[in-house]
Amino acid sequence: MAVPPCFAGCGQKKLEHLIKSIGIELKYGINNSSAQRGQRDNGALHSALSLWRKIMSVQDVHARVTRDNGWWAISVDEIPGLFSQARRLDQVEAMVRDAASLLGFEVAGVEIIPMLDADTQEMLVELEQARQDAEEKQRAASNLTRQAIKQFRGEGLTLRDIASLVGLSQQRVSVLMKQ
Incomplete structure (x- = not known):
């Protein structure tokens, strides 16, 4: 059976099931009765192709x-x-x-x-892992910074002293204290 190019790779069983399930009788070699063997119904083929494209579009x-x-x-x-x-x-x-x-x-x-060679693909996997590790360490550092600011503020240190100790600007320390 010759399969139209748009059905290439679909497989006859899948194609038959699709056509039967949508109620179209396609006489393109799928119906192998002796009277229809070798005959093609282009109207049915066109309908099936149109419907197939709509479904798969x-x-x-x-x-x-x-x-x-x-x-x-x-x-x-x-x-x-x-x-x-x-x-x-x-x-x-x-x-x-x-x-x-x-x-x-x-x-x-x-x-x-x-589609990359194995060495390049491995390098990209390592890069992604390094980025994830860096993000995790950044989150941990941010949490420690907030804890330190809270503790220093509780001990009565000024914003200027806290900023000097944690290595941030006074404005940033002020914002972190409010969070």
């Missing part, structure tokens, strides 16, 4: 991007035939939306998945 997609000769090559598995390219990663989402609209699809959201 708004969706979240995953844009896989690979660096190639100064460009990011883009492919989207959820929309068969969607391939594009962009100079920068910040242009990928717009390129995906534009290419999808040319193919008759509306994209709700685009998740960009850079």
Whole structure:
């Protein structure tokens, strides 16, 4: 059975189920009765394609991007035939939306998945972990600063002395005391 390009990758069972569940009888090789074998009903095909596009038209997609000769090559598995390219990663989402609209699809959201070599991917994971660790340490330092300000103020120190001890401006100490 020849499958129309927009159904590529769908699989015959899924396609048959979709068509039966929406009540369209498609005579495009799926119904294999002897009288209809080899015949195509283009009206039914057109109806099924239109309905398929409406059902599948708004969706979240995953844009896989690979660096190639100064460009990011883009492919989207959820929309068969969607391939594009962009100079920068910040242009990928717009390129995906534009290419999808040319193919008759509306994209709700685009998740960009850079396909990087193992060393680069590992470096990015380490970078993210280091940032999370830094944020956690910053929160801990902020909490300690507030505790120290509260304790020093309780001991009767002036704003100027507290600011000198904790290494902040008097204005910042004043704001932290009010929180």
